[in-house]
């Protein structure tokens with residue numbers, strides 16, 4: 216019998232163990248109150264360290280408030296379980312059209328052969344191909360990337376039927392062929408090596424072209440698109456380019472088995488030195504407009520160029536949320552976690568985001584919805600275009616299927632170019648009320664916040680087989696740069712009129728407002744942390760007591776809060792799949808980030824507020840080749856950070872996962888000229904770097920940069 220429950224396309228399950236969790240939180244809260252009470256009632260007399268004491272009180276007040284904020288997402292996390300069989304039973308293949316956006320920006324740090332593997336994995340989704348369109352935005356405006364896309368469009372004719380016939384996973388050819396060979400069992404060895412050779416030859420051609428930086432004349436004759444690069448154009452100064460490489464509406468665009476192919480489009484929006492291009496947000500907005508003419512699907516999914524699809528069912532799964540009759544109409548976007556496939560076991564740089572994925576985003580889901588985190592996200596087109604939630608809103612799921620007897624490809628290409636020009640947005644609401652918001656290093660978070668405040672909810676979906684896998688930062692320098700961008704972006708939202716507490720007041724719940732500020736306050740946390748690591752140490756040297764004596768009963772709440780807070784964080788990490796050492800590395804990285812990235816985040820946010828610097832977006836490298844990062848031009852205001860972190864200063868992880876950094880005259884057994892760098896030393900070297908020196912001496916020895 217059909218009940219309202221059995222009609223639902225997804226279930227919401229709450230996570231167990233909450234009673235115990237809340238009990239623990241209440242005791243920690245009591246401990247914190249005692250600590251604050253002690254601080255407030257034992258202020259020393261003037262001249263006996265009163266200022267330092269009051270500073271400690273302020274720092275502890277800050278930490279307490281921050282701890283309370285982090286509770287907002289831990290109180291009642293949920294897990295969503297989609298029912299794909301029900302979706303199949305009810306809709307069959309009568310599913311909406313979906314547009315997929317991929318952004319790339321730089322053929323050097325995002326190699327075209329990797330980018331097209333992502334594109335191919337998305338084209339091979341288990342989804343009706345005539346309803347799928349994949350768009351690549353190339354902010355590098357590079358003929359090399361276009362060439363790779365052109366290669367991909369022919370390889371797709373073999374790859375997609377191969378994937379579907381043998382039901383293989385993952386569908387990124389780069390990852391599939393580098394994986395275990397057991398997968399070959401599915402098909403005959405002959406067929407397997409045929410397709411593998413085809414793939415290898417293609418990547419070789421692409422890599423050769425990328426190395427040489429030139430396209431052969433005979434290749435250029437194969438596609439009219441190459442003509443766009445005939446003039447003297449460069450990545451910062453060129454006309455808009457849109458090339459439809461596969462037109463899904465064309466009866467002749469079929470794979471080698473005669474099945475329809477998904478539409479494939481290459482776009483490089485116009486760039487001119489005198490116009491600001493607004494980084495990824497600008498690219499996304501151009502894609503929204505260009506796609507509205509070509510396919511205009513009601514659902515838009517977007518990924519970064521390194522985030523390949525690891526799960527062929529993701530589109531159908533996300534539709535379980537949107538098409539659910541009871542709550543689907545309230546859902547603005549469905550966000551998947553950012554998972555990485557290049558993490559080491561113990562996560563030396565604490566990059567795995569596991570706690571954010573498994574705890575915080577699930578918790579946010581229970582209080583209004585996860586943040587939009589820029590990649591692996593499905594949106595309704597309408598909400599990206601600024602629509603407010605209204606009760607009577609009805610989505611037209613049939614939208615997007617274009618009439619077969621329309622203009623020719625060429626006409627469409629010419630028409631959409633005008634939507635990708637520098638001046639198109641002038642005098643419009645684009646970048647503000649329409650599309651992704653401009654002017655913020657975390658365009659995703661601020662856009663998601665605006666969507667939440669327009670009344671929409673969002674859903675966090677994390678299937679056991681990750682939907683997407685990407686490349687996380689692999690070096691200390693990249694980690695710190697990424698976190699500098701993130702902390703700075705979220706802090707600037709916090710200080711702007713979009714501060715979740717003010718902008719969200721009356722529009723989103725208090726707990727979601729608090730959830731946003733967890734990230735908004737990362738940056739200023741650095742100041743408090745600096746105070747807390749420096750002042751007590753100085754006080755110790757001077758003999759000024761800042762903590763109760765061991766014999767005093769007041770020490771108890773300090774010890775209790777310290778231990779329980781850390782034990783819980785350890786438990787949380789372990790339950791999210793981290794190792795003990797991984798947790799330790801994560802804690803260590805928190806300290807490193809707080810005294811470097813986040814501090815720079817604060818400084819740069821303030822500089823921007825004062826109008827002293829402009830926004831930048833340092834694209835993180837997806838290759839671990841040092842030369843590449845050396846060649847990358849660093850934006851002006853990141854110069855300090857880059858100065859300290861650039862490979863020329865040799866701060867990098869050695870394969871043995873130590874910071875084998877500096878040549879040192881400290882003899883250390885078994886390590887030759889290298890020495891392991893402690894966090895304190897790290898900070899010391901940061902400071903030396905800031906002074907622009909290339910050799911220094913501290914109590915451990917003297918160092919010079921190699």
Ligand SMILES: O=c1ccn([C@@H]2O[C@H](COP(=O)(O)OP(=O)(O)O[C@H]3O[C@H](CO)[C@@H](O)[C@H](O)[C@H]3O)[C@@H](O)[C@H]2O)c(=O)[nH]1
Pocket residue numbers: 318319320321325352354493494495498518519520521553588589590656657658659697700701704832833834835836
């Ligand atoms: O001018 C630009 C700069 C970047 N990108 C693309 O933006 C994506 C993200 O850049 P990346 O350097 O990989 O940054 P991450 O720190 O890995 O990105 C995270 O954080 C960003 C916000 O800071 C979000 O936009 C991303 O989706 C999210 O994955 C990449 O595909 C880039 O190609 C552009 O298209 N144009």
Ligand SMILES: [Mn+2]
Pocket residue numbers: 519521685686835
């Ligand atoms: Mn990335």
